[in-house]
Amino acid sequence: MRKISDWGNYPVIEADVSGFDTTEQLRSKLEQPGEVIAFGNGRSYGDASLQDRMLLTRRFNKFLSFDESTGELCCQAGVLLSEILEVFMSRGWFLPVTPGTKFVTIGGAIAADIHGKNHHLNGSFGSHIRSMDIMRNDGSVIHCSPTENSEFYKITIGGMGLTGIILNATFRLKKIGSAYIREETVRAANLDEIMDSFEASDDWTYSVAWIDCLAKGDSMGRSIMMRGEHAAPGELVDPSHRKAPLALKRGGEFDVPFRFPNFALNKLTIQAFNFTYYNKCRSGTHQNLVSYNSFFYPLDAVANWNRIYGKRGFTQYQFVIPKSAGREGMRKILKRITDSGLGSFLAVLKLFGEQNSFMSFPMAGYTLALDFPISFKAMELFKELDAMVADYGGRLYLAKDSRMDAAMFERTYPNADEFRQAIAMLNEGTTKFTSLQSQRIGITS
Numbered sequence: 001m002r003k004i005s006d007w008g009n010y011p012v013i014e015a016d017v018s019g020f021d022t023t024e025q026l027r028s029k030l031e032q033p034g035e036v037i038a039f040g041n042g043r044s045y046g047d048a049s050l051q052d053r054m055l056l057t058r059r060f061n062k063f064l065s066f067d068e069s070t071g072e073l074c075c076q077a078g079v080l081l082s083e084i085l086e087v088f089m090s091r092g093w094f095l096p097v098t099p100g101t102k103f104v105t106i107g108g109a110i111a112a113d114i115h116g117k118n119h120h121l122n123g124s125f126g127s128h129i130r131s132m133d134i135m136r137n138d139g140s141v142i143h144c145s146p147t148e149n150s151e152f153y154k155i156t157i158g159g160m161g162l163t164g165i166i167l168n169a170t171f172r173l174k175k176i177g178s179a180y181i182r183e184e185t186v187r188a189a190n191l192d193e194i195m196d197s198f199e200a201s202d203d204w205t206y207s208v209a210w211i212d213c214l215a216k217g218d219s220m221g222r223s224i225m226m227r228g229e230h231a232a233p234g235e236l237v238d239p240s241h242r243k244a245p246l247a248l249k250r251g252g253e254f255d256v257p258f259r260f261p262n263f264a265l266n267k268l269t270i271q272a273f274n275f276t277y278y279n280k281c282r283s284g285t286h287q288n289l290v291s292y293n294s295f296f297y298p299l300d301a302v303a304n305w306n307r308i309y310g311k312r313g314f315t316q317y318q319f320v321i322p323k324s325a326g327r328e329g330m331r332k333i334l335k336r337i338t339d340s341g342l343g344s345f346l347a348v349l350k351l352f353g354e355q356n357s358f359m360s361f362p363m364a365g366y367t368l369a370l371d372f373p374i375s376f377k378a379m380e381l382f383k384e385l386d387a388m389v390a391d392y393g394g395r396l397y398l399a400k401d402s403r404m405d406a407a408m409f410e411r412t413y414p415n416a417d418e419f420r421q422a423i424a425m426l427n428e429g430t431t432k433f434t435s436l437q438s439q440r441i442g443i444t445s
């Protein structure tokens with residue numbers, strides 16, 4: 001038994017944790033009685049990969065094939081996005097979709113159907129999966145794709161590990177000319193301005209904004225948008241970059257070596273923590289050439305930054321509301337959050353494109369994400385926010401959630417009931433794959 005948690009360090013549980021190197025080893029673990037859940041790299045924030053018995057996938061991490069002419073890669077599900085970048089970036093290939101950290105596994109990326117800064121143009125990670133193999137509760141392996149065993153494919157993408165253990169997946173990497181991004185930063189004085197900027201940035205491949213949650217009144221929603229394109233080698237200015245346009249930039253990482261005491265986290269420390277990043281955007285020119293690491297993964301530069309929230313841990317409240325809910329919806333929710341003063345200094349805002357998948361989080365509309373140290377007051381606030389999000393036709397992201405109740409899930413995920421029935425049918429009366437989250441929100445018993 002070992003103490004374990006996901007990224008938010010809330011909840012922390014004691015679990016029987018083990019890994020596997022081969023499909024035979026995995027099969028023999030599944031033959032043992034009792035329920036299990038896959039644990040990728042624990043970068044979901046709450047309890048989606050937690051359970052009394054957890055199967056760690058990280059050792060199952062081999063590259064299986066790569067077609068240099070098309071960029072088609074097949075790899076085992078325990079491979080991290082960072083490992084793909086390490087091998088393929090220097091050969092001119094990048095991920096079709098990447099989240100705000102490169103330390104997630106392919107299995108975790110599919111199970112949560114993660115989104116990136118290019119969702120409005122390229123959809124979520126799952127929409128790039130050409131095929132995958134999944135080990136079911138009885139040890140059999142099912143091969144699925146949009147055309148083969150398509151129902152199984154459909155419920156596995158965004159299915160939070162409840163259909164089985166994803167073994168491997170095939171998807172296409174995207175050709176790039178350099179490891180640099182041509183970034184444009186746009187400052188917005190308030191929420192209306194930043195929403196105008198998003199709506200005028202449709203043709204940029206990547207866009208995201210950081211909102212200053214301390215700004216109130218007319219300045220509420222004051223923010224900086226970063227939009228970007230992969231830079232062509234000819235656009236690079238620095239001679240060393242021009243010489244090796246695809247070279248990986250290393251270094252610049254530092255670590256948070258221990259958990260901060262809970263009292264250490266107040267407005268000042270949050271402000272100080274975000275200062276470096278925020279300040280860089282303020283003082284920089286409006287157009288920059290930046291490394292892909294600083295554009296996509298600014299938080300990865302601080303290893304174990306989650307420890308800054310102390311032993312009590314934290315959660316991220318990420319919701320989406322449809323575009324049709326209008327600016328009014330976002331304004332009211334943001335005002336309730338900023339008035340509470342409970343959340344992080346910065347929140348991330350993004351405009352999603354259309355998405356019609358079965359269980360995934362994104363929908364055409366605005367998504368906002370910010371961190372909250374765990375406290376009674378925050379939990380009370382979330383109940384109010386949940387009601388507002390649901391009334392506006394929105395929903396919460398399962399990969400970030402540690403506290404939503406079954407009624408909220410049922411009300412906001414239109415296919416909740418069908419998903420529950422499909423999972424029950426797969427289990428044929430004996431639940432095998434279940435997490436603390438799936439039990440809490442009523443997908444599994």
Ligand SMILES: Cc1cc2nc3c(=O)[nH]c(=O)nc-3n(C[C@H](O)[C@H](O)[C@H](O)COP(=O)(O)OP(=O)(O)OC[C@H]3O[C@@H](n4cnc5c(N)ncnc54)[C@H](O)[C@@H]3O)c2cc1C
Binds near residue numbers: 048049099159160165
């Ligand atoms: C700093 C930071 C930034 C982030 N930014 C974004 C973002 O921009 N966009 C976004 O979408 N997400 C984002 N996330 C969330 C993260 O991408 C997801 O939670 C992702 O699922 C984590 O993958 P993991 O490998 O760590 O999986 P875990 O967290 O261990 O597990 C997540 C889910 O995947 C399931 N799972 C894992 N492996 C398998 C497998 N082999 N077979 C079946 N099921 C499996 C688990 O059971 C669980 O339900 C961010 C997280 C962090 C910490």
